[in-house]
Amino acid sequence: MKTAALAIAIVGACLAAGGGPARAAGLECPRLADLDTPAAPVEVERLRAKGILLEQPAELQAAAGFLREQGLSADDSINHLIAFYCPAVAAEASLSDEEKAARVREFAAQASRVVLAEGNVEDLVYQVPLDPNTAAAVSERARQAGITPEEWIARTVESALR
DSSP states (O other): OOOHHHHHHHHHOBOSSOOOTTEETTEEOOOGGGSOOOSOHHHHHTOSOOGGGGGSHHHHHHHHHHHHHTTOOHHHHHHHHHHHHHHHHHTOTTSOHHHHHHHHHHHHHHHHHHHHHTTSTTOOOOOOOOOHHHHHHHHHHHHHHTSOHHHHHHHHHHHHHO
């Protein structure tokens, strides 16, 4: 089975030669034809939100839910979301190859969080911007506690609500 790590590695690869339909300006995107797709790939192709639209949290949540309804595993859902998103970023001429790869990596991380959070329907995922100093402090406190920054934030919020 192809994993999300495989798609992320493919996305990050910037190749100097060759080209294909999912490739632009050095960023190679996973192709839907290369991914594990359930018996009804036509249904998956009809995903409503594609490209940059998937950066919207509601659209990403809906797309992740749709892919799960089509029978895709969590890994395959993540890979498909990346394959639907990546070509739009690859086509942005104003971005360098490094910026494109970074943007797709950020999306892959967000897509992973959304898809994996669906395993527990009681969880909600919030995107909260933090200034760099606050983010660094959160990371440090989480490291000291031996947990991820996300876990530290969740525990802190839960504690504050008690």
